[in-house]
Amino acid sequence: MSTEADIKATVGDIPNDNNLNVTQEESCKKGFCSMRHGLALILHLCNFSIYTQKMNLSIAITAMVNTTVASSQLNVSTERSTPNSQDFWNETFQESKAPVYDWAPEIQGILLSSLDYGSFLAPIPAGYVAGVFGAKYVVGAGLFISSVLTLFLPLAADTGVALLIVLRIIQGIAQVMVLTGQFSIWVRWAPPSERSQLTTIAASGAMLGTFLVLIAGGLLCQALGWPYIFYIFGGIGCACCLIWFPLVYDDPQNHPFVSTGEKRYIVCSLAQEDCSLGWSLPIKAMVKSLPLWAIVVSYFCEYWLLSTIMAYTPTYISSVLQANLRDSGILSALPFVVGCICIILGGLLADFLLSRKVLRLVTIRKLFTAVGVLVSSGILVPLPWVRTSRSTTMAFLVLSSASASLCDSGALINFLDIAPRYAGFLKGLLQVFSYLAGGIAPTVAGFFISQDTESGWRNVFLLAAAINVAGLLFYLIFGRAEVQDWAKDPTFTYL
Known part of the structure; x- marks a missing residue:
């Protein structure tokens, strides 16, 4: 440094x-x-x-x-591809001679x-x-x-x-x-x-x-x-x-x-700039900091849901909605492009509320996190019950991604508020927990789906929503937005 x-x-x-x-x-x-x-x-x-x-x-x-399309899937929507269309893409797929x-x-x-x-x-x-x-x-x-x-x-x-x-x-x-x-x-x-x-x-x-x-x-x-x-x-x-x-x-x-x-x-x-700070870190104070733990828990819980969606959206659209590969790719991209736009809009709205002093910074962080978590989780829970309609399912996935993006203006950037001096280290630390969630969530989802396809998807979404809401409650209780004492004093006794 x-x-x-x-x-x-x-x-x-x-x-x-x-x-x-x-x-x-x-x-x-x-x-x-x-x-x-x-x-x-x-x-x-x-x-x-x-x-x-x-x-x-x-x-x-x-x-x-060759197992992504479950034979037990019933109640196929009339909005799905016609058999002739699906046969055409199956023939194209066979001609490619790609191994299965x-x-x-x-x-x-x-x-x-x-x-x-x-x-x-x-x-x-x-x-x-x-x-x-x-x-x-x-x-x-x-x-x-x-x-x-x-x-x-x-x-x-x-x-x-x-x-x-x-x-x-x-x-x-x-x-x-x-x-x-x-x-x-x-x-x-x-x-x-x-x-x-x-x-x-x-x-x-x-x-x-x-x-x-x-x-x-x-x-x-x-x-x-x-x-x-x-x-x-x-x-x-x-x-x-x-x-x-x-x-x-x-x-x-x-x-x-x-x-x-x-x-x-x-x-x-x-x-x-004042770049006098070295690599020394107040480890003990960080470990004891509940506001920091609130952000850590939020990262893990929110990335559990995000990792599940990123990993399994194409599979869900392909197997449950029985979309061909072309449609599956296009439909899978929609939640992400909408989420990208909403991230920018959410940041602009948060800065507007703060600059006009409509809300305090800590209120903005918690409000955006609460709306993002509750709406995205609440939309995913009923998703298995609307699978007969492709348009309704896609609307739910897009709305869930749009609302979840509000968390980027909430808990996911809160570490810059409580400890800007150690922002680089804390970002790396939080990435550890996001990768940890990314390693566990898809594996658990695969286990649920392997037990029973119909109830498996329901359990995947219920578990992701429960974990996300639990992380929200912890953050609402212990989250803060002011610079913490251990991040202020340059004469702190470091380990």
Whole structure:
């Protein structure tokens, strides 16, 4: 992590040229044609690639197995595809000659959640290593490993389930290196006044990747065969590596293409910040902090529901609604694109209420969390009882995703309120619990579905709703929005 002395030293390394073009420096402050914005765009592509690789099995598995459509499903809606349409896509699927596996639902659940089995151990070490050795090699190595393993997943599926699970676990750890390590790069590249702008450009690639893989995944399965989902998106990741390593540097001072004006602007902006805090952490105080535990519990509970929806939405639409692969991909993408829009709108509404002093910050955090949890959970519970109507089911899934996105303006960003000094560490800690939920939830869902298909889906949604509401109650009781004492005092006795 950068120190104040390091930044001042870096400022001193820049030649003090009195003839420096002031107009050039001013354009560096305002323009988007800069190296830092180019870096944000490259990270956007990296996040896009990683999330296509995270989601590709969720859509491909509907074509990889022959047990997703249960023979016991009755009361098929008249809104579903006609037999002729389904036969056409089945014939297309057979012509692709893609292998099909006899994986039980519990095996499918393990495969879908295996990406998170090792991931919950990686965020904190990945953030630390990126801070010590630089984000360029940590993020680049993670992107390369994940992309190459994606190319080999079809071969691993042919070899056996055990090898596929092992590769998915390694791939999940590599993806954490990208998703966590990238935040260290903004310590030296993002001026404080542009930090939200730059990080938002980079992070938006995740939503775009999820949306596109769900839209295109079903079409690729039917036109070319499910292995091409892994070949195409793994190849895109490898192409991103060819851009990443030559164009990304940890420090603008060492970048060969950054202009002198932009370099001066970035370094001088960062020199105004207090970066004296090192890696020391008030561990004991954090462990005893109920407001922090309230956020931790909320992360685990809310990501339990999110992980279940992300992993099983394509399977639910394909098996329960009996949609073909093309329709399954398109329908599965709808909740995510609506959720992306509502995340932005929810943030604008929260800032509006706070800036106009309509509500206190703690009230805003708890209100948005309560609405997000109660509405999303309440909509999912009756979902199995409306399965006879595809339009009603999709409306419920879209409304659930839209309401759940309000939590991004509630408990999910509350750690910035209670301990901004330790935001990086806490984000890594919270990611651990989100990955832990992502590793458990799909496995439990697969177990329920394997016992009985009809009651299994009902139990999956009931359990997710119960866990989510329990986390909400804990957060409403112990959640706070003011900076905690252990995050204020720089003279705290650290462990």
